[in-house]
Amino acid sequence: GDCVVTVLLTEEDKVEDDVVFYLVFSGSSLHHCASTRKVGSDTLETIAPGHDCCETVKVLLCASREGLPVFVVAEEDFQFIQDEAYDxxxxxxxxxxxxxxxxxTRFLDRSGPLSGDVNSLDEKVVLAFRHLKLPAEWNVLGTDQTLPGKNLNDPQTNWSLSLTSPLLALLVSFLFFLSPHDFPSYPSADDAPRETLMHFAVRLGLLRLTWFLLQKPGGRGALSIHNQEGATPVSLALERGYHKLHQLLTQ
Known part of the structure; x- marks a missing residue:
């Protein structure tokens, strides 16, 4: 999702200026309705919605006009594909x-400064997070449940070598060699030093992801947890000079 979709109208499809066009995406479990804007006499644009899985969906171009019933102008297939941010x-x-x-995350730390590319990583990963089917009991501090979907080590997973974000490419290429199922997850005592997803987000300066995690169960609780180095997400933000992040975590 979140990419620009361009629709070219044929001569037969062109109608009066007061007609409103919109696109209806129909998947196996989710349906989306997206408004469009005219960028030319024969061109429409919209933003593709995020979807919950990789599949080919049916897209209807519909038109409406005040006082008249909605009618279908055209239909086409549209494919949602696996992308690196979703992985x-x-x-x-x-x-x-x-x-x-x-x-x-220690590996990412040793890979050099993150530069402005971190903003792209932050935005894309949060967008993908919003469209994951998280179990109802999912918690920032951990859950025994797993998500439906492909294992990152599954040979059927379609990997792209021309990733647009170098940092995202680095993250995904490293994750390719890991699967959370390869590592046993043991319950920790509430006061035991440990890493959390909040530590990860703060360490990389991911402001949007941090805010997203704060809204989830366990998000606020993660702020007081020390890792093996004695750092909390709050102290990490202060130590690294992420002033907006520190303000977000302490407000």
């Missing part, structure tokens, strides 16, 4: 509470 979000969600899997 990263799925891995993180299934790794909540898994200490060995969460420790890979």
């Amino acid at each position: 990263a979000a799925q891995f993180l969600a299934t790794s909540a509470g898994n200490q060995q899997a969460l420790n890979f």
Whole structure:
């Protein structure tokens, strides 16, 4: 989702200016209705909605006019494909509470400065997170439940070598060699030092992901948890000079 979709109208499809066009995406379990805007006499644009799985859906171009019934102008197939941000979000969600899997953030730390690319990573991963089917009992501090979907080590997973974000490519290429199911997840005492998804988000300066996790069960509780180095997400934000993050965590 979140990409621009362009619709070209044929001569037969062109109608009066007061006609409103919109697209209806019909998947196996989710349906989306997206408004469009005219960018030319024969061109419409919209933003593709996020979807819950990779599949081919049916898209209807519909038109409406005040006082008249809605009618279908055209229909076409549209394919939602697996992308690197979805893979990263799925891995993180299934790794909540898994200490060995969460420790890979040290690898990212050693890979050099994150630069402005972190904003793209932050935005894409949060968008993907919002469209994951998280179990009702999912918790930032960990859950025994796993998410439906492909294992990152599944040879059937379609991997792209031309990723647009270098940092996202680094994250996903590293995750490719890991699966949260490869590491046993043991319950920890409430006061035991451990990594959390909140530590991960703060360590990389992911403001949007941090805010997203704060809204989830266990998000606020993660703020007071120390890792093996004695750092909480709050102290990490302060130590790394992430002032907006620190303000978000302490307000």
